[in-house]
Amino acid sequence: MQARGAAFLRTTAFRQTLLSAALFALASFVTLGFVYAASAGMVLRRADAAINEEVAELDASFQAGGIRTVNRYILERTVGGGADYLYLLVHPSGRSLSGNLTYLPDVQPDDEGRVQFTYRRPAAGESGNEVDDGKDDRTARGRIIDLPSGYRLYVGLDVDEETRLVSRMLNTILAASALALALGVAAGIFVSRRFVRRLDRINTVARRVKAGDLQPRAPRNFTGDELDELSENFNNMLDRVEALMHRMRHTGDSIAHDLRTPLTRMRNRLDEALREDGDRASREQALERAVADTDELLGIFNAILSLSRLEAGESRASIQRLDPADIASDLAELYEPVCEDDGLSFNSEIQSGLTLLGDRGLLSQALANILDNAVKYTPSGGAVTLRLRETGEGMIEFSVTDTGPGIPDTDRERVTQRFVRLDNSRTKPGSGLGLSLVQAIVDVHNGRFELGEGPGVVADGHGAGLRASLCFPKAPSDKA
Amino acid sequence: MRILIVEDDREAASYIRKGLRESGHVADHAGDGEEGLEMARAAEYDVLVVDRMMPRMDGLSMVEALRADDDRTPVLILSALGEVDDRVEGLKAGGDDYLVKPYAFAELLARVEALARRRDPDTVRTKLVVGDLEMDLLARTVVREGEEILLQPREFRLLEFLMKHSGQVVTRTMLLEKVWDYHFDPQTNVIDVHISRLRSKIDKPFPRSLLHTVRGAGYRLQA
Numbered sequence: 001m002q003a004r005g006a007a008f009l010r011t012t013a014f015r016q017t018l019l020s021a022a023l024f025a026l027a028s029f030v031t032l033g034f035v036y037a038a039s040a041g042m043v044l045r046r047a048d049a050a051i052n053e054e055v056a057e058l059d060a061s062f063q064a065g066g067i068r069t070v071n072r073y074i075l076e077r078t079v080g081g082g083a084d085y086l087y088l089l090v091h092p093s094g095r096s097l098s099g100n101l102t103y104l105p106d107v108q109p110d111d112e113g114r115v116q117f118t119y120r121r122p123a124a125g126e127s128g129n130e131v132d133d134g135k136d137d138r139t140a141r142g143r144i145i146d147l148p149s150g151y152r153l154y155v156g157l158d159v160d161e162e163t164r165l166v167s168r169m170l171n172t173i174l175a176a177s178a179l180a181l182a183l184g185v186a187a188g189i190f191v192s193r194r195f196v197r198r199l200d201r202i203n204t205v206a207r208r209v210k211a212g213d214l215q216p217r218a219p220r221n222f223t224g225d226e227l228d229e230l231s232e233n234f235n236n237m238l239d240r241v242e243a244l245m246h247r248m249r250h251t252g253d254s255i256a257h258d259l260r261t262p263l264t265r266m267r268n269r270l271d272e273a274l275r276e277d278g279d280r281a282s283r284e285q286a287l288e289r290a291v292a293d294t295d296e297l298l299g300i301f302n303a304i305l306s307l308s309r310l311e312a313g314e315s316r317a318s319i320q321r322l323d324p325a326d327i328a329s330d331l332a333e334l335y336e337p338v339c340e341d342d343g344l345s346f347n348s349e350i351q352s353g354l355t356l357l358g359d360r361g362l363l364s365q366a367l368a369n370i371l372d373n374a375v376k377y378t379p380s381g382g383a384v385t386l387r388l389r390e391t392g393e394g395m396i397e398f399s400v401t402d403t404g405p406g407i408p409d410t411d412r413e414r415v416t417q418r419f420v421r422l423d424n425s426r427t428k429p430g431s432g433l434g435l436s437l438v439q440a441i442v443d444v445h446n447g448r449f450e451l452g453e454g455p456g457v458v459a460d461g462h463g464a465g466l467r468a469s470l471c472f473p474k475a476p477s478d479k480a
Numbered sequence: 481m482r483i484l485i486v487e488d489d490r491e492a493a494s495y496i497r498k499g500l501r502e503s504g505h506v507a508d509h510a511g512d513g514e515e516g517l518e519m520a521r522a523a524e525y526d527v528l529v530v531d532r533m534m535p536r537m538d539g540l541s542m543v544e545a546l547r548a549d550d551d552r553t554p555v556l557i558l559s560a561l562g563e564v565d566d567r568v569e570g571l572k573a574g575g576d577d578y579l580v581k582p583y584a585f586a587e588l589l590a591r592v593e594a595l596a597r598r599r600d601p602d603t604v605r606t607k608l609v610v611g612d613l614e615m616d617l618l619a620r621t622v623v624r625e626g627e628e629i630l631l632q633p634r635e636f637r638l639l640e641f642l643m644k645h646s647g648q649v650v651t652r653t654m655l656l657e658k659v660w661d662y663h664f665d666p667q668t669n670v671i672d673v674h675i676s677r678l679r680s681k682i683d684k685p686f687p688r689s690l691l692h693t694v695r696g697a698g699y700r701l702q703a
Contacts, residue, residue, distance in 0.1 A: 288696065291584075298582050299665065302562070306664075309563065318564055333634055334660065337673045361564050365664040372667045434667070 013192030013199075021184020029177040036173055040166040047141055047157050048114065054085050055143055055155050067151055074098040085157055086119070086140055092150025104154055109144055115156075116141045139163045198227050202234060214242045247311070250417075255304065259297060266293040303433040310362075310440035318359050319445075321475055324396055325352040327363050328388040335371045335386070343380030344402075350388045354396050355475040358445050363398075366441040369434040370400045370468045377466075378404035382456070395448075395471040403456035405463035412451040438470070447472040481505045481596050482524070486516030486542065487531040487558070496529065499585045500592070513537025517545055525553055526596045529588070532559035532570065540573040547574035554595035556588070564663060586697035590649040597645060608643040611690055611703025613682060615643055624686060634659070635678050642691065642701040651698035675699055 061069045067089075074087045078100040088099035096102070105117035119140050142156020202218045209216065217238060218231035273286035332348035339346035356363075367386075374384045382403035391397045407415060416439040442449040447470060454465020483505050487493040493509045500507040508523075510516035513530075514537045520528055528546075532539040543555050554577075557570045562580035570578045577591050608615040613624045620636060622629045631639065638659050642650060652671040656662045675691065683689040692700045 291696065295584065301582075302580075302665075306562075330660070333632075334666075334670055334674075337677050338668055338670050341673050341676075359564070361663055364662055368662075368664065368666045375668050 011192060011196050013195040014188060017188025017192050018185060021181060021188050024184050025177050025181035028180045029173070032173040032176060036166075036169055039169065043162040043166060044141070044159070047159050047162065051085075051142055051155055051157055055145060058145075058153065058155060062147065067147065067149070070147075070153065071098050085155060086142060087156075088154040090152040090154075097151075099154070101154065101156075104144065104152065105140075113143050113145070114141065115144060116159075195227070202227075202231060205234070205238075209238060209241075214238065214245065244311070259300065262293050262297050262300075266290050266297075269293070300433065303437060307433060307437050307440055310437070310444055318361075319357050320359070321355055322358055322360055323352070324354050324356045324358075324363075324388055324398065324472075325350050327360060327367065328386060328398060331364060331367050331371060332386050334368070335375065335384075338375055339384050342375055342378075344375065344378055345383045346385075347383065348386040350386075351390060354388070354390055356396050356472055357475045358472065362441045362444065366438045366470060367398055367400070369438050370470075373434060373468075374400050374402040374404065374466070378402040382465075390474070391471065394474060396474055397469055397471045399467060399469040401454045401465060401467040403454060403463070403465040406454055406456065406466045407451055415451070416449065438468075442470055442472075445472050481526040481593075483507045483527050483529060483592060484510060484516065484519055484523075484525045485529045486510045486513065486520075486534070486539065487529070488512055488534040489531070492531075496585070496588065499589065503589055505592075513539060513542035517542050520546055520551065520553065521549070527592050528553055528555045529592060530555055530557055530575070532557055532561065540570065540575075543574040556591055556595055558583075558588075562663075567663070584696075586649065586694075587651050587653060590651045590654060590698060593648045594645050594650070594654070597648065608640065608646075610643050610646040610701055611688075612686075613643070613690055613703075615640060622682070624682060627685075629681050631678075631681065635674070635681070638674060638678055639682065642699065646701045646703070649694050649697045649700050654698070 058070055058073060061073045071089055074089055075098050077083045077085070078087055078098065081100070083100055086099070086101050088101040088104055089097040090104055091097050101119060105115050105119065107115045107117045109115045117140060118137050120137060138158055138160040140156045141159045142154055145153045145155070147153055198219075205216045205218045217235045220228050220231045220235070222228060269286045269290045273283045273290070328348065328350045332346070332350070336346045336348075371384070371386065378384060384400065384402045387397075387399045387401070389397055389399075416435045439449050450469045450471070452467040452469065454467045456463050456465025458464055483500055485493050485496050485500075485507055487496070487509070488511055490511070493511075497507040497509055508519060508525075510519050512534045516528070516530065517537065520542075528543075530539040530543060537545075539557055539559075543557070546553065546555075555575045556577045556579060557573075557575040558579050558581055559566060559570065560581045567578045576595055579588060579591055606616065606618050608617065613622070615622050615636075617640070622631055622636070622639065638655065641655065641659050653665065655671050656665070675693075679689070679691050683691055690701055690703060692702060694700050
């Protein structure tokens with residue numbers, strides 16, 4: 001638990017919130033400090049202004065009648081208590097003449113002759129018996145004026161209330177700042193706990209996957225926030241990993257199954273050739289067939305290899321801007337004689353002026369695979385059509401239609417999987433990888449591969465036919 | 481011909497060597513890139529067959545080193561890496577041809593012999609002649625026994641390639657690569673069909689055929 005707590009304090013989330021809490025507290029401290037400085041200053045300035053006015057009043061008295069008038073002025077205001085101001089008139093000898101203060105403050109005045117000090121308020125009335133409980137220590141502020149002939153006059157104001165208010169304000173500000181900091185930290189802990197807990201859940205999933213269990217998925221709250229997005233990406237990644245693992249396992253099984261047949265056949269032929277007595281010609285024939293079997297095996301291997309590379313996204317396809325019409329017409333030219341040789345009529349309808357981002361080699365290969373199939377499965381007398389056009393939805397579509405047996409609706413999804421071959425007798429040559437390769441190539445180009453019913457006439461004995469369509473997005477305009 | 485095989489797999493090397501010797505060539509073997517570079521520098525070879533991935537010095541570095549010495553000996557690179565980019569890389573490093581493993585020996589032999597032919601001073605030829613078959617590369621015309629034969633553009637390129645390599649075996653894969661620029665194997669016999677079309681134009685009307693099928697390997701145009 002201890003270690004967990006320490007680990008928590010090290011988390012980025014906690015540090016971030018701590019930092020922002022500190023910044024927030026500092027900001028509120030500065031703001032309140034500014035308010036404090038402004039209001040405290042104002043209180044004192046008002047007191048000073050009032051004192052200045054009273055000093056002017058006393059100065060006028062002095063001008064009018066000298067020290068006596070001043071003395072009388074002070075006595076008039078202080079006798080009986082309740083004076084607004086604090087006064088003290090001191091004789092050059094140091095004796096107090098009049099006023100409601102007992103002694104002059106022993107404080108050095110500042111540049112403007114102002115002093116601030118603590119005094120003891122005389123108990124009500126003039127009796128002067130002071131209650132020494134310390135509670136009557138009050139703050140005063142005033143000026144000491146040196147009058148001619150050695151008299152000294154103090155005029156001040158009791159600013160106890162004001163200074164108390166100001167200092168209470170200061171305390172409140174400090175307390176508020178401390179509270180803001182504490183609240184910030186608490187909120188930080190709360191928020192980062194939540195954050196860390198959510199991250200922890202994702203980490204737990206990662207650890208379980210690492211341990212070999214591909215089932216768990218990161219929890220999502222579907223708010224679309226960063227963590228939710230992370231979970232989503234993480235889950236998508238896991239889905240892909242799982243699909244690849246599954247496919248790999250399936251491929252492994254299929255390879256074993258599919259290679260066993262030609263390998264066994266080859267082994268038997270070689271065995272036969274060894275046992276064959278004397279007949280050189282038949283031995284040679286057996287060896288030649290064995291070589292042909294090997295070539296077939298190598299072909300399967302190569303197909304598996306390129307397929308794996310494409311599916312793993314490792315293939316460094318060289319995607320370029322190209323005119324799909326070139327690809328289509330090259331292949332039309334390549335396959336037309338092949339079709340004619342097989343008694344099929346071949347047509348091509350190629351739209352020019354389109355632009356596609358793609359790899360010529362891969363696209364040609366995909367199209368060649370489809371044409372291969374069309375030629376292979378369409379009975380003689382049928383027709384094969386290669387078409388390139390821009391579809392209504394603005395895609396570039398290569399399509400090959402034939403009048404062969406077609407592929408039943410239910411099998412169309414299946415045939416793009418590896419090693420799936422619909423003629424279980426496997427009388428036609430082929431690895432069962434051709435359409436998987438087409439699918440992989442189309443995927444690399446962000447395209448769509450669809451199989452549908454062709455234009456064949458079922459009644460003529462040929463079948464419904466097949467329409468294989470490869471759709472790709474158009475290349476964005478060059479000018480853009 | 482004298483051929484140097486640079487290949488770290490001894491068994492593969494001895495298989496190639498034996499095959500080349502049986503075809504009447506002299507073949508030496510180097511076990512890695514460094515040894516291969518030394519041997520290629522020490523002696524005159526007609527063709528080098530270089531494996532791409534080898535210990536000590538890989539095939540591409542070796543070929544680059546040779547080319548840096550201005551050694552123009554034709555090089556056939558063997559590699560298990562068969563993607564388009566891998567080929568481009570191999571050819572950029574100075575290789576003249578690129579063969580992906582696994583391959584049939586007939587394929588290797590055909591390519592080695594085709595490469596050796598390249599060494600002939602490459603004067604710009606405007607006319608190819610094989611027996612009584614003549615091709616004018618400027619006028620784009622083909623004439624046999626004084627009779628003009630009309631060919632489609634691709635048929636013309638196919639025949640041009642065959643004539644440039646007359647007397648040699650040319651494989652189906654070579655034709656797909658050099659005439660069509662495709663680096664994959666269509667399952668159907670597309671090349672055979674195109675050859676038979678060409679044959680019907682250049683051979684059928686005449687008493688003697690020039691375009692021969694070499695079993696298990698490919699084709700040969702020979703007078």
